[in-house]
Amino acid sequence: MKKRSGPSLRKEKRPLKRCPQCNGRGVVKxxxxxxxxxxxxHSGMVCKETGEPLAEDELRLQLTIRLREQREENAKLRQQLADVMADRNDRGYGAAGARYHGD
Structure with a gap:
């Protein structure tokens, strides 16, 4: 069943950009x-569309969404690396299976 009216059931990722005043650092000198x-x-991030700072609750939610995405991407990359290393079965053998001893 699709929802037809009212607020969204899920929070959407909003586009963010660096603060023009502090250049994304959260502090000015x-x-x-x-x-x-x-x-x-003090966050260093503002809404990309309006340029307005986000409320503290909304900023926390948006950063949590981005953190979750990065964790999922890191997990995928780790799995790909583990698959490559398992297929490689590298034991230090050189050409024709000979070991190089540095002689």
Whole structure:
């Protein structure tokens, strides 16, 4: 059954960009010392479409979504590496199965 009206059942990933004031660092350095960036709320990220800072709850949710995606991608890459290493069965043998001893 498809939902036809009302808010979405799942939170969507919103496009983010670096804060133009602090260049994504979350802090600004006016003269000699660093101060928290008031524009982006110390996060370094703003909405790409509007340029407005995100609310703390929304920012936490968006960063959690991105973190989950990165973890899934890392798990896939680890599995691919494990598959390649298992197929390789590398034991240090050279051409024609001879070992190189450095002589």
């Amino acid at each position: 006016p003269m000699f010392y660093e101060l928290p960036c008031d524009y982006c709320g």
